[in-house]
Amino acid sequence: MDISSVLQGGYQHPLSRSWQARRSLTKGMLMYPIFITDDPDAYVDIPTLPGQARWGVNRLEGFIGPLVKKGLKSVILFGVPLNCEKDGSGTPADDPNGPVILAIMKLRSLYPDLYIATDVCLCEYTSHGHCGILHADGTINSEPSAARIAEVALSYAKAGAHCVAPSDMMDGRIKAIKRALIDGGFGNKCTLMSYSAKFASALYGPFRDAAGSAPSFGDRKCYQLPPTAKGLARRAIQRDMAEGADIIMVKPALPYLDIIADAAALAPDHPLACYQVSGEYAMVVAGARAGVYDLRTMAFETTESMIRAGCTLILSYFTPQFLDWLDE
Amino acid sequence: MDISSVLQGGYQHPLSRSWQARRSLTKGMLMYPIFITDDPDAYVDIPTLPGQARWGVNRLEGFIGPLVKKGLKSVILFGVPLNCEKDGSGTPADDPNGPVILAIMKLRSLYPDLYIATDVCLCEYTSHGHCGILHADGTINSEPSAARIAEVALSYAKAGAHCVAPSDMMDGRIKAIKRALIDGGFGNKCTLMSYSAKFASALYGPFRDAAGSAPSFGDRKCYQLPPTAKGLARRAIQRDMAEGADIIMVKPALPYLDIIADAAALAPDHPLACYQVSGEYAMVVAGARAGVYDLRTMAFETTESMIRAGCTLILSYFTPQFLDWLDE
Amino acid sequence: MDISSVLQGGYQHPLSRSWQARRSLTKGMLMYPIFITDDPDAYVDIPTLPGQARWGVNRLEGFIGPLVKKGLKSVILFGVPLNCEKDGSGTPADDPNGPVILAIMKLRSLYPDLYIATDVCLCEYTSHGHCGILHADGTINSEPSAARIAEVALSYAKAGAHCVAPSDMMDGRIKAIKRALIDGGFGNKCTLMSYSAKFASALYGPFRDAAGSAPSFGDRKCYQLPPTAKGLARRAIQRDMAEGADIIMVKPALPYLDIIADAAALAPDHPLACYQVSGEYAMVVAGARAGVYDLRTMAFETTESMIRAGCTLILSYFTPQFLDWLDE
Amino acid sequence: MDISSVLQGGYQHPLSRSWQARRSLTKGMLMYPIFITDDPDAYVDIPTLPGQARWGVNRLEGFIGPLVKKGLKSVILFGVPLNCEKDGSGTPADDPNGPVILAIMKLRSLYPDLYIATDVCLCEYTSHGHCGILHADGTINSEPSAARIAEVALSYAKAGAHCVAPSDMMDGRIKAIKRALIDGGFGNKCTLMSYSAKFASALYGPFRDAAGSAPSFGDRKCYQLPPTAKGLARRAIQRDMAEGADIIMVKPALPYLDIIADAAALAPDHPLACYQVSGEYAMVVAGARAGVYDLRTMAFETTESMIRAGCTLILSYFTPQFLDWLDE
Amino acid sequence: MDISSVLQGGYQHPLSRSWQARRSLTKGMLMYPIFITDDPDAYVDIPTLPGQARWGVNRLEGFIGPLVKKGLKSVILFGVPLNCEKDGSGTPADDPNGPVILAIMKLRSLYPDLYIATDVCLCEYTSHGHCGILHADGTINSEPSAARIAEVALSYAKAGAHCVAPSDMMDGRIKAIKRALIDGGFGNKCTLMSYSAKFASALYGPFRDAAGSAPSFGDRKCYQLPPTAKGLARRAIQRDMAEGADIIMVKPALPYLDIIADAAALAPDHPLACYQVSGEYAMVVAGARAGVYDLRTMAFETTESMIRAGCTLILSYFTPQFLDWLDE
Amino acid sequence: MDISSVLQGGYQHPLSRSWQARRSLTKGMLMYPIFITDDPDAYVDIPTLPGQARWGVNRLEGFIGPLVKKGLKSVILFGVPLNCEKDGSGTPADDPNGPVILAIMKLRSLYPDLYIATDVCLCEYTSHGHCGILHADGTINSEPSAARIAEVALSYAKAGAHCVAPSDMMDGRIKAIKRALIDGGFGNKCTLMSYSAKFASALYGPFRDAAGSAPSFGDRKCYQLPPTAKGLARRAIQRDMAEGADIIMVKPALPYLDIIADAAALAPDHPLACYQVSGEYAMVVAGARAGVYDLRTMAFETTESMIRAGCTLILSYFTPQFLDWLDE
Numbered sequence A, B, C, D, E, F: 001m002d003i004s005s006v007l008q009g010g011y012q013h014p015l016s017r018s019w020q021a022r023r024s025l026t027k028g029m030l031m032y033p034i035f036i037t038d039d040p041d042a043y044v045d046i047p048t049l050p051g052q053a054r055w056g057v058n059r060l061e062g063f064i065g066p067l068v069k070k071g072l073k074s075v076i077l078f079g080v081p082l083n084c085e086k087d088g089s090g091t092p093a094d095d096p097n098g099p100v101i102l103a104i105m106k107l108r109s110l111y112p113d114l115y116i117a118t119d120v121c122l123c124e125y126t127s128h129g130h131c132g133i134l135h136a137d138g139t140i141n142s143e144p145s146a147a148r149i150a151e152v153a154l155s156y157a158k159a160g161a162h163c164v165a166p167s168d169m170m171d172g173r174i175k176a177i178k179r180a181l182i183d184g185g186f187g188n189k190c191t192l193m194s195y196s197a198k199f200a201s202a203l204y205g206p207f208r209d210a211a212g213s214a215p216s217f218g219d220r221k222c223y224q225l226p227p228t229a230k231g232l233a234r235r236a237i238q239r240d241m242a243e244g245a246d247i248i249m250v251k252p253a254l255p256y257l258d259i260i261a262d263a264a265a266l267a268p269d270h271p272l273a274c275y276q277v278s279g280e281y282a283m284v285v286a287g288a289r290a291g292v293y294d295l296r297t298m299a300f301e302t303t304e305s306m307i308r309a310g311c312t313l314i315l316s317y318f319t320p321q322f323l324d325w326l327d328e
């Protein structure tokens, strides 16, 4: 046997196997996505997203408190407005009494150490359900879209968000948001996490059920990236770094691990996030329920694959379970 | 809006979106895994692997014929011996009357243009169910393992296999097989496809049900790679190219897309295969059955992700369906 | 035989030979160049460009309809004005009743899914036949040339073109066009494909016959690239990406495959087009007619060479034939 | 106009255009392929290869003398045996009275400064017309093939050839020839030029007419490279350098310019040859005859493209014409 | 403020600061160095190495047991023979009743999950105190030194060590050890960790007190690397990978972080260890005792610096304290 | 012994060992940090920083003169105002009668050849002790902070400093200072050395004692870099080069040698400084006092490690001693 043929000497023991990894999953790497609705007392299960619910602001303490005790370090908030008046520019998005702003303030006062990120988009707040402002012909009007999204992001920063994370995929919004944060005095106080490589995936179904954010006509293929478009993803990542993103995100995660690896190479000096989206979470759960594998084993294998590919931050619906599993 | 901010101009139309891909899925890129059992008239459904079965040699014409008509170009054969006498060195693996060798000869005579690959391993044929030959203490004995696997591979090549594909993960087996093929006069007649980066995944459950190949004691973590071990995978790919592999494979596929991207960079001049294994196939199907997404859309998104990551050849249980879908 | 000597094991079968390619030709990769003249009922064969003709707008349905049925996905339109009043700035180029604008609107209404690109140049519309606006001494006046070309490109975008493709080779026109598209609201609606590396080749003769676009004095060697100038081509490709090109093109194709390979390396994240120009098409046909080879075999070998070199989009006069050949 | 937009300043004059090239065509870069037949007085025109003929040894002085006067520096000899007894191992290939060996000696005595290369292959001398020695089933037997070709090459070196150039594409023949040359005392006297990337092209038709070298059954696709196989070509180039090639060749030239560019990058320290094969020569001539372009202009554009792609040595049927053209 | 000036937005919160790290310290990354002496009941404090002692085999359970309970995963054993007969070839090194071999067997039986590495060197066992076998003139005799060290390493592997770690710095010892392990049947059972870049540092004083391993004449500057020799270190790392090392180590750690970074770049696919040696440990403790900083804070800052530089495994005398600190 | 195994041949002699270094420590590479207080006759020892003191301007001649005679080439001045009126914007920082400006003028007149750098920060002069100007909520107000620091730097340049070195870590201050220097006519007269990668280390304790610069509330973790943040350090280095830094500095030195190596790679064309800070100096001294090693040997080993890592300039409290040691 040639010396160069032998690799098994390096992984014959569980510990030496663990040394072959570049990093390990820790609680601090998990960010938990939470749906906040505008009925302050709401608690509504989301059937297609097992174990997740829509929460009213008054319910947050009961929900988040125990998780913080177990080591929850950060959340990302998604607004689910059910009772507001939507319009073409998403006016309710930064309503000072809207659910996201109220939840930011509530959580900051309840848990001073909890890191609070907020998704920033217009689709939950526009009458047409698209993520930007539209021309009369229903196509995206880029310039005012980016400006409006920047306005919303600044309002969340003012309310106390530690991080704003635009998921809209409008061209130019990272630059617009960063400019607004700097000019508003939040350049050194609020992190800008860009959904840089967000693909038009079939894995968003359960989220749309959760957030009620499906567009009323057409689809998002003209702004979310085509799933096969490695080149566009790479260009978007490079653009967003140049425009001021502090954290780069790839979304979804599992079927885009190669894009995460590309991002890790293109952005070696930025934290790298991925979003294990609703559909992949639901798919992993469905496979376990069908007896294909053990849920916990597969939750680890898939999540650790994201870390192996290069991520240092994971938005995951498995967060509550990992808080337990990582203590075992 | 800065010129450098604008990306959407490149993907506003379905056709321009398709141009963002580097290559497209074609029928020739699919290789269909088939389970051959030693009861020549068998046809036994595998419940955990929806739509797949164990086939006897006499059933192959009825099974494969219609697929060849639809454009099936290649298969990879897995032996499932149920009636043979297993021993420590996997003697039945190259029994000239064993199912794999009979199936090779049958398929070559029935379909002269069909490309026939054969998985090469000992685990289905050893009394202990491990993929190599063992020391008395139950650990792998590398040198005779590689030699025995080379012997089996050569016998498949002699029977007419266009490709031998060792899945055992013994150190040194690629060199041993290539040496045997060259010395046996098959160096230029038989392709050597290496399962170079085969991970100890939780996604092999349904396959083990199909092939009856679970080990009788212990596990395979001392020869299959640790799931987090990007470095070992990269070293194995480089070693196997140096030892004579004609095609490099990564297995499983979906949770290892970053490894596929690494392989594409490390092996830019070799065809690159991935195996969408039983568990990931079953998981995708389970998600569709649970209503998370449309099956066909997700089969395309996941398979195209492997192509995007760099694969040019995909071992897929979805092959029969793609033969239809690609014609629609 | 050393292991490192053996390569034939990887290409002993037609299927394994096909796996050695990085991608395959598909219908979606073909864009068909069409000559539109200003006599709406014209149909005039072009003898030096076998099988191609000048078409009037009223004839388009009869011409394009059957091709769309066979799978034609995109066309690129060249205006051939024969009855208009030409002047120094190419005023007829964006005449709202000119052949290109009328053809765009006609084709969009007839075939909503057809992708319509338009060549953008002044030479068919200027009294002097040059591709830009001239100083009194007959040399190119760069600044107004770029501005005028941008104006024309915007008018085509407004008429509904999915893609504008400037072939003029004026310095600065990509930036001027992109700026005009963004400011006109078409930044995210119209793709900009740059003839980045267009060489002063001897292969344009039949096209000039077709389009009547030979200059009245001088030649184009001060703006089209010298055929030996790899360095200028590389610089032009990089410049055009920085100035906002969505697609990079090399022209001609066959004698510039090395430039295509350079473009693929310099622009790994952009779609890459090449134009198999009139002269190379006519040359390939002439060789077949002289009995040197079979036409179809050579059409494939030359077109697949462009794909092998890195192209993902091919402007080809063989498009109608490939629509048949790819179905056989 | 931005500074970064302007490129035209570098190529406004014929001389500055010439400076954009990295090197220019000179007579010393041309090697002229000559067909030597075994009737010593033969002079037979080859209709499909315009301007080329089969020559008997006695005719060489009249044919080559004037070319040497014009500056011919090197030839490559192809044997065309019409009267010999062919067999399975190509015995006549190194018959000391065969046409190639006689021509080497004749040319060396007539023109002491002329550089004489010889193609080395078996196909003109084997009864089956294949380039190696076959197994009973008609497939290539690699080991004896490489050994036999080395034997032939050594005999040409002994006869006085300055360069032997194996075109057979058998695995391992470069190593076998180099070993034979060194052991025979010609390691420092005879250059080894490898047809490293020789593709199974449709452009060899006229040559086969000239040399009578079509195989009697089957084709050469199992040893000549698949036209789309960039990876195999890259691996073959690297292998042949490692096995002792002094010059690397790509063949054909025009539809493989990207491969030439790859070779130039992979083999930066070796002379790089390409063979403008019979079919591409005939195609260029046919295009000129059909009026597509001027022959001389196109001969220069295509040949200079090979130089631009990276070649430093060109095997060309245009050699006699270039000897004139380059003096004009 | 320019967007490109702003970095503070990325680290305004303790959690976002933690995301800027590439990996975190975990218990599994720590390996604890232990001194085993040949008095089985010994427990002797080492004054210059605060908190560390020499242990007899009978004392190991009381010492290691509580640490295993707290999460200790691995140890590395150093033999301190005080009563044996030393000679020129270090015969006692692999005495089957020597302290290291007894300790391996004891620990494996007590703690089946504990990973046991052993330092391999001769200096504790040679009469002259050098790390190899000497010529008569007192210089190193390389060949027998490597052979003897390989013999010792194999005997430790046979006794059950999971890992052998040669610290001697003799040329060629990695290849010799790997060959011995493979031929002895331990190629896939025992990990080879190379002290690849071990410098002749002034920080080994307390260790020499602990192990009694100072040479009786001369120094080790002809085999340990000169502290300024980045180039030799880089060459040694590359050599040791080629010779079969499974893990690469740099020693000492703190004043060689740049070498660790080099190692991480040169060996991206291997686990990377560093040894925080006795002197740097003692120095950090002395600084804390002098009131320069808080001990725990500095233990973390220095250890995390090794991780930031690229290490994935740390040999540390702080291990017992970190087992507590990491739980707080 | 394989040739590739042998390295010891290159370092068997003290001189050949010295050749393995890339450069050696010379007096010109040392910059000596000096604390200047506002009592002109002060001379106050700093107990936690052995051998260092606070000096009044009148004492400088007695202190610096002998060092200049021994070869001292440069100093960096830190102001320690004890009697001034501090406020929110650090008004005393550029008081024309403040200690730094007086010391600059004094030293320039006493030692015309001495190179005088000045640390630039606000923390010694602000009432709150932070390094910038604050918002009402105690957070940094970036824009006025950078402006104020630029103002102070310019005043030092005007007083005669050869170099200004901002240690504050406010975003954008390098650009602001460089702009101010250029506009003030000092662009070509005053070097700008940036504390680019200054980490929030535990090693600043003795300095804070020396300079009295601890903040009155909070800490500096929102502007000094997190110790684990390799990425932020790399980005800061690149930013500061782009913003006009003439010299890049890393601080502290010993536990950040990997960052120094990164800086050397990122800034290959700039001088590279490091600051061996108070705590690491005190730690090395404490270790020597505890008998761990010889002080001089360790001062050399640690300082030479900074040179090996890539530094060309070292701010060191060992400077007076090195002036002696380097002469021995």
Ligand SMILES: [Zn+2]
Pocket: A121, A122, A123, A124, A130, A131, A167, A168
């Ligand atoms: Zn949205």
Ligand SMILES: [Zn+2]
Pocket: B121, B122, B123, B124, B130, B131, B167, B168
């Ligand atoms: Zn197996």
Ligand SMILES: [Zn+2]
Pocket: C121, C122, C123, C124, C130, C131, C167, C168
């Ligand atoms: Zn034109």
Ligand SMILES: [Zn+2]
Pocket: D121, D122, D123, D124, D130, D131, D167, D168
């Ligand atoms: Zn031949």
Ligand SMILES: [Zn+2]
Pocket: E121, E122, E123, E124, E130, E131, E167, E168
């Ligand atoms: Zn030693």
Ligand SMILES: [Zn+2]
Pocket: F121, F122, F123, F124, F130, F131, F167, F168
């Ligand atoms: Zn400060």
